[in-house]
Amino acid sequence: GESVGLHLPTLSVQEGDNSIINCAYSNSASDYFIWYKQESGKGPQFIIDIRSNMDKRQGQRVTVLLNKTVKHLSLQIAATQPGDSAVYFCAGSAGNTPLVFGKGTRLSVIA
Amino acid sequence: KAGVTQTPRYLIKTRGQQVTLSCSPISGHRSVSWYQQTPGQGLQFLFEYFSETQRNKGNFPGRFSGRQFSNSRSEMNVSTLELGDSALYLCASSPPGQAPHGYTFGSGTRLTVV
Numbered sequence: 505g506e507s508v509g510l511h512l513p514t515l516s517v518q519e520g521d522n523s524i525i526n527c528a529y530s531n532s533a534s535d536y537f538i539w540y541k542q543e544s545g546k547g548p549q550f551i552i553d554i555r556s557n558m559d560k561r562q563g564q565r566v567t568v569l570l571n572k573t574v575k576h577l578s579l580q581i582a583a584t585q586p587g588d589s590a591v592y593f594c595a596g597s598a599g600n601t602p603l604v605f606g607k608g609t610r611l612s613v614i615a
Numbered sequence: 616k617a618g619v620t621q622t623p624r625y626l627i628k629t630r631g632q633q634v635t636l637s638c639s640p641i642s643g644h645r646s647v648s649w650y651q652q653t654p655g656q657g658l659q660f661l662f663e664y665f666s667e668t669q670r671n672k673g674n675f676p677g678r679f680s681g682r683q684f685s686n687s688r689s690e691m692n693v694s695t696l697e698l699g700d701s702a703l704y705l706c707a708s709s710p711p712g713q714a715p716h717g718y719t720f721g722s723g724t725r726l727t728v729v
Binding site: 538593605 | 619648705707715720721
């Protein structure tokens with residue numbers, strides 16, 4: 505079945521540096537991926553998504569890269585700010601199946 | 616527009632009791648999904664409802680149940696509570712035809728079982 509995992513449970517970066525959060529998935533049928541940000545006391549908030557027919561998608565200060573060959577995706581945050589401190593989750597689905605979430609990476613931004 | 620509203624925000628129950636959690640989706644959203652979030656297991660899918668019908672169900676015991684009303688509001692119920700049911704229960708809604716891609720999550724209900 506689908507499983508989605510993250511390479512690192514925690515990540516600390518200096519303010520202004522770029523952050524890279526990685527995620528691996530196991531289901532080769534997964535065709536949709538999404539990154540969520542969760543701040544303390546709040547529910548997950550949509551950041552960016554990507555479909556399997558794309559390799560890269562950019563948003564405001566964020567970029568998601570998808571490597572289907574090795575079943576890996578990453579979230580890049582440019583010029584990381586203190587407000588980016590949160591837990592980041594990747595999630596994937598195959599067709600219209602429910603999203604399967606990874607365990608999350610806690611990003612801490614050092615001022 | 617108003618987001619996904621979950622009530623109550625916090626709940627403390629005793630082992631063996633039952634609990635009902637409520638979720639009001641974004642206006643116009645007809646799909647509602649529930650997830651359980653714990654530090655050890657992360658977010659795990661419970662069930663999805665669309666037009667009052669359960670469309671998908673996760674791997675949880677029968678003590679966990681849900682329903683959706685004609686106005687798309689949803690409730691989930693957990694009977695015979697166990698200590699391990701302590702978690703953040705998240706509800707997400709999505710517009711017609713977009714689930715699971717258009718999920719918007721609520722802030723969750725924090726359930727503590729003592």
